[in-house]
Amino acid sequence: MRIEDYALIGDMHTAALVGRDGSVDWLCLPRFDSGACFAALLGGPSAGRWLLAPAGGGTCTGRRYRPEADDVDERQGGEGVFIACSFWLAHALALLGRRERSRRLFERLLSLRNDVGLLSEEYDVRTGRQTGNFPQAYSHISVVNAARALAPRAGTSD
Known part of the structure; x- marks a missing residue:
């Protein structure tokens, strides 16, 4: 994945980079200056990652706003x-x-x-x-x- 395919989530003490596919590919615990426990972003999946996804793949749904359809x-x-x-x-x-x-x-x-x-x-x-x-x-x-x-x-x- 490209870096723009990640979102940063955190709690002011630590943060994780979460990919579009739901994978946590970088995470330091319990603080920002701690060693990374997941570092797939830097070294590939063998460097550690966490992924929660349907076993057989999933379907993608989308929502969009249509101004004419507010009923x-x-x-x-x-x-x-x-x-x-x-x-x-x-x-x-x-x-x-x-x-x-x-x-x-x-x-x-x-x-x-x-x-x-x-x-x-x-x-x-x-x-x-x-x-x-x-x-x-x-x-x-x-x-x-x-x-x-x-x-x-x-x-x-x-």
Whole structure:
């Protein structure tokens, strides 16, 4: 791999270089000035590395933002819509001053809740049902954040 294929992650005491394939190819523990316990970046895989990946390879998925498709019914493909991302969009629209569009999306998303007001991880647009982990904390935190962004502010007419 090229150096630009790595990301640096750390905790202010040490850091690791993690490759696009999920391999940790350089790591010093417990501090930056410690000897490297993984150094494949410098000497190849025999110098030590750690890799977590599916045994038979995996599939790559991608996400992209399509401004014209901010309604959950517009999603195409085999997976459900990640509900939190839809609330993130409503939040972002509110912060951008596009409050009416944000409010419409927010209310549409709230209509997906079950009979006791809970949300799952995903929404299957084909079946009209919630899927995935249930209940999902990320979804609920996203509701709160979007609601706060839409809430009237003191001194405004919202």
